[in-house]
Every structure is written in C-alpha cells, then in structure tokens.
Amino acid sequence: MGLGDKISNQAEELKGKAKEAFGDATDNERLEREGQADQASANAKQAGEHVKDAAKDVFGDKR
Numbered sequence: 854m855g856l857g858d859k860i861s862n863q864a865e866e867l868k869g870k871a872k873e874a875f876g877d878a879t880d881n882e883r884l885e886r887e888g889q890a891d892q893a894s895a896n897a898k899q900a901g902e903h904v905k906d907a908a909k910d911v912f913g914d915k916r
Contacts, residue, residue: 858902866895 869891876885 862895862899
C-alpha cells in the first residue's frame with residue numbers, strides 16, 4: 854500500500870467519523886449515515902490494500 858493511499862484512506866475514515874459525530878450531536882440522521890458510509894468505504898479500501906500487501910509478501914513483487 855502506497856503512502857498516499859494510506860493517507861487518503863485514513864483521511865476518508867476520519868472525515869466519516871467527524872460526520873457521524875456531528876450528525877449524532879445535531880440529531881441529523883442523514884449526516885450520521887453518510888459518516889458511517891464514508892467509514893465503511895475507507896475500511897473496504899484499506900482491506901483491499903492489505904490483501905494486495907499480503908500477496909506481495911507471499912508471492913513477491915513480480916511486475
């Protein structure tokens with residue numbers, strides 16, 4: 854996983870947490886759900902990157 858990808862995914866996750874917290878604090882369910890969706894998206898991207906990293910560890914970088 855490249856450093857840029859890690860930073861981007863982490864930023865997306867933090868943005869989602871902030872949206873969710875703000876939505877919860879203001880009783881805005883739509884914003885809360887958007888924040889949860891942002892977090893889920895970021896986590897899925899991170900999981901995919903971890904799979905790619907694991908494959909490189911097992912098989913090596915054969916490009």
